[in-house]
Amino acid sequence: MKKIHASIITIGDELLIGQVIDTNSSWIAQSLNKVGIQVKSRIAVGDNREDIWQALDETIEKSDLVLITGGLGPTADDITKPLLCDYFGGKMVMDQDTLAHVTYIFEHILKRPMIERNTLQAQVPDICTVLKNAKGTAPGMMFTKKNTRIIAMPGVPHEMKWIMQEHVLPLTSKWFNSGFIEHRTLLTAGIGESFLAEKIKDFEQALPAHIKLAYLPNYGMVRLRLSAWGTDIEILNKDLDNQFNELKNNVLEHLVTDKDDPMEVVVGNLLKQKKQTIATAESCTGGYIAHLLSKHAGSSLFYTGSIISYANIIKEQFLDVSHETLTTVGAVSKEAVTQMAIAVREKMNSDYAIAVSGIMGPGGATEEKSVGLVWIAVASNNQVIAKDFQFRFDRERNISLTAVNALNMIRTMIVDNS
Numbered sequence: 001m002k003k004i005h006a007s008i009i010t011i012g013d014e015l016l017i018g019q020v021i022d023t024n025s026s027w028i029a030q031s032l033n034k035v036g037i038q039v040k041s042r043i044a045v046g047d048n049r050e051d052i053w054q055a056l057d058e059t060i061e062k063s064d065l066v067l068i069t070g071g072l073g074p075t076a077d078d079i080t081k082p083l084l085c086d087y088f089g090g091k092m093v094m095d096q097d098t099l100a101h102v103t104y105i106f107e108h109i110l111k112r113p114m115i116e117r118n119t120l121q122a123q124v125p126d127i128c129t130v131l132k133n134a135k136g137t138a139p140g141m142m143f144t145k146k147n148t149r150i151i152a153m154p155g156v157p158h159e160m161k162w163i164m165q166e167h168v169l170p171l172t173s174k175w176f177n178s179g180f181i182e183h184r185t186l187l188t189a190g191i192g193e194s195f196l197a198e199k200i201k202d203f204e205q206a207l208p209a210h211i212k213l214a215y216l217p218n219y220g221m222v223r224l225r226l227s228a229w230g231t232d233i234e235i236l237n238k239d240l241d242n243q244f245n246e247l248k249n250n251v252l253e254h255l256v257t258d259k260d261d262p263m264e265v266v267v268g269n270l271l272k273q274k275k276q277t278i279a280t281a282e283s284c285t286g287g288y289i290a291h292l293l294s295k296h297a298g299s300s301l302f303y304t305g306s307i308i309s310y311a312n313i314i315k316e317q318f319l320d321v322s323h324e325t326l327t328t329v330g331a332v333s334k335e336a337v338t339q340m341a342i343a344v345r346e347k348m349n350s351d352y353a354i355a356v357s358g359i360m361g362p363g364g365a366t367e368e369k370s371v372g373l374v375w376i377a378v379a380s381n382n383q384v385i386a387k388d389f390q391f392r393f394d395r396e397r398n399i400s401l402t403a404v405n406a407l408n409m410i411r412t413m414i415v416d417n418s
Helices: 024-034 049-062 080-087 096-109 116-122 157-175 193-199 201-205 233-250 263-274 288-294 312-319 323-328 334-347 395-416
Strands: 004-011 037-045 065-069 092-094 123-125 129-131 140-145 148-153 180-189 211-218 221-230 255-257 278-282 303-308 352-358 373-379 384-390
Touching: 004 024, 004 049, 024 037, 024 065, 024 157, 024 180, 037 049, 049 065, 049 080, 049 148, 065 157, 080 092, 080 123, 080 140, 080 148, 096 116, 116 123, 123 140, 129 157, 140 157, 148 157, 180 233, 180 263, 193 201, 193 211, 193 221, 201 233, 211 233, 221 233, 255 263, 263 288, 263 395, 278 288, 278 334, 288 303, 288 395, 303 312, 303 334, 312 323, 312 334, 323 334, 334 352, 334 373, 334 384, 352 395, 373 395, 384 395
Parallel strands: 004 037, 004 065, 065 148, 278 303, 278 352
Antiparallel strands: 092 123, 129 140, 140 148, 180 221, 180 255, 211 221, 352 373, 373 384
C-alpha cells in the first residue's frame, strides 16, 4: 500500500498581502491527516491566472488529490472557475440545481432580488462534477487529470468545511486505501530545542522507519510529536505508544503534559482537578494572561478574575503595592510583584495568583533596567515565589514569553503542592 499524498492550493491576493490569514489549509490538512492522507505541499497564490495555472501543473504532477479554495465568487477578481474550465478543456454551462439553490437563497433567506451577477454562481464547467454547497451560493467542483482528483471549493471557511465534511472526506474513503496516520504529542518547558535534541538523540536515531519525530518550538516551550503511518491501526497504535512512553521517560524532568494542549489548558485542568482557583495581576502583559486563562470553555470553574494595573497609582490603590516600593526599587521589581500577587489572591479570594511587571519595549528602559526585564510572582495561601527574566525580543514576543513563563511557574507550584 502506498502513501496517499495531497496538495492544497489557496487562492487570493488577500492571503499574500497578509490581509487575511489562511486558516483553510491548516484545517484541511488536519482533516486529511485523520483519514490517513498526508499533505505534500501547500501553495498560496494570488488572483493571477499564470500563477494558478502553474500551481495546478506542479501539484497534479506529484499528488493523488489536489484541494483548492478561493476565487469562486461572482466578482471580476474571482477567476478560479473560468480558469479551471480552460485548464481542463471544457465550456461553461448553467447547472440548474445550483441555480435553483442560489435563487432560493436570495428570494427566501436573504430576501433580496436576484441580479444577473448572482446567476453566474450557477455556471460551472461542463466537465466537472458539481458538489452541492448547502452553506452558500458557490458550489464545489470536482475534476480528474492524470489519475489525480482535483476539487475546488469556496474560500469562505464555513462553506469549505461543509463541502469537505459532506463530500470530500467521504469520497476519499472510496477512492483511496490510504492506511492510517497517528500522532502523539508532548510539551516540554525549561529546555531549548538544541539541548533537547542532544538529550534524546539516541532515542531519535533508534526510531523505526515508520515513526518520525518532529520538534515544534514556540515561546519558551518545545513540543515533541511522534507521527506514524501504517496499515494495521492496532499494531500502529501499539508501536507508537511504546515509543511515546520511552520518549516521555527521556524528557521526564522537563515534561509539562503528554497531551497536545497549550500551557493555559494544562494549568486550567490542574486547577479543575483540585477544585481550586486562580487570579491574576498584570502590568506589562495588559490582560494577556487573563485572556489565555479565560478563552477556553469551562474557565469559570477555576478563574476568578484579574486586576490590570498598568499605572503605578492602580498598583497602589488596588493591589496594595507600597508607595515606598515604587519610589525605591520601582514597579519592575521582586517586591512589587510579590505584593501584587499576595493582594490579588486575597482580593479575588482565590487559591493561587500570578503577578507580572516588566519592560516590554521598545521604550521604557533605564540605566538599571533594560528592555525585556520582567519580574513574575506566583502565590498560594502560604508561599510566594518571585523570579526575574530577561527577554530579548520585540514587544509582542516578550509579552507571550512572559505569559508562558508565568503559567509554567504556577503550574510547577500547583504540582509541588499536590
